[in-house]
Amino acid sequence: MPSSTAPAPSDAPPSRPGAKELLAFAYRVAADAELVTSLPLDPQGRTWIRLEGPGGSEAWLIGWPPGAGTGWHDHGGSYGAFATAAGRLTEQSLAARLPTEGWKLLELADGIDRERQLEGGNGRAFGPHHVHQVFNASAEHAVSVHAYYPPLPMMRRYHRSGQVLRLEQIEWAQEWA
Numbered sequence: 001m002p003s004s005t006a007p008a009p010s011d012a013p014p015s016r017p018g019a020k021e022l023l024a025f026a027y028r029v030a031a032d033a034e035l036v037t038s039l040p041l042d043p044q045g046r047t048w049i050r051l052e053g054p055g056g057s058e059a060w061l062i063g064w065p066p067g068a069g070t071g072w073h074d075h076g077g078s079y080g081a082f083a084t085a086a087g088r089l090t091e092q093s094l095a096a097r098l099p100t101e102g103w104k105l106l107e108l109a110d111g112i113d114r115e116r117q118l119e120g121g122n123g124r125a126f127g128p129h130h131v132h133q134v135f136n137a138s139a140e141h142a143v144s145v146h147a148y149y150p151p152l153p154m155m156r157r158y159h160r161s162g163q164v165l166r167l168e169q170i171e172w173a174q175e176w177a
């Protein structure tokens with residue numbers, strides 16, 4: 001068969017990136033010292049650069065001054081991955097699948113809290129029901145790479161008091177534009 005009839009690889013439709021690919025992307029970008037150091041840092045708050053994620057995913061390079069954090073949130077049904085490129089971040093997450101709709105207050109079961117420290121190029125992938133908060137508890141600036149697929153349609157923000165999680169706000173992607 002003449003090779004000229006074969007479609008060029010660039011003509012192939014992009015495949016949906018899996019969580020592993022998003023994490024590989026996060027690791028790859030986290031190791032790109034030139035890009036990581038190009039991020040402007042602000043001691044007063046987070047800074048970010050939008051990146052081109054693999055396969056149409058949404059990706060960000062984010063700078064975290066000491067004390068900066070996200071608060072509890074989910075990712076609107078997207079899955080994703082992130083990796084620390086500089087410094088150290090703390091992730092607290094819930095090892096339970098929460099109902100996504102129809103509640104304002106939820107009493108969390110005991111024993112579902114997880115905490116991990118991410119530094120030195122370490123990262124993690126997460127599924128579409130992941131609820132977490134990420135913060136910089138260290139005394140140094142941290143930089144991380146995040147990727148989500150599908151691009152975040154919305155995020156639910158939660159307030160947590162003890163074992164009670166309260167839905168506080170739904171942020172839609174249009175509001176970030």
Ligand SMILES: [Fe+2]
Nearest residue numbers: 073074075132
């Ligand atoms: Fe998140």
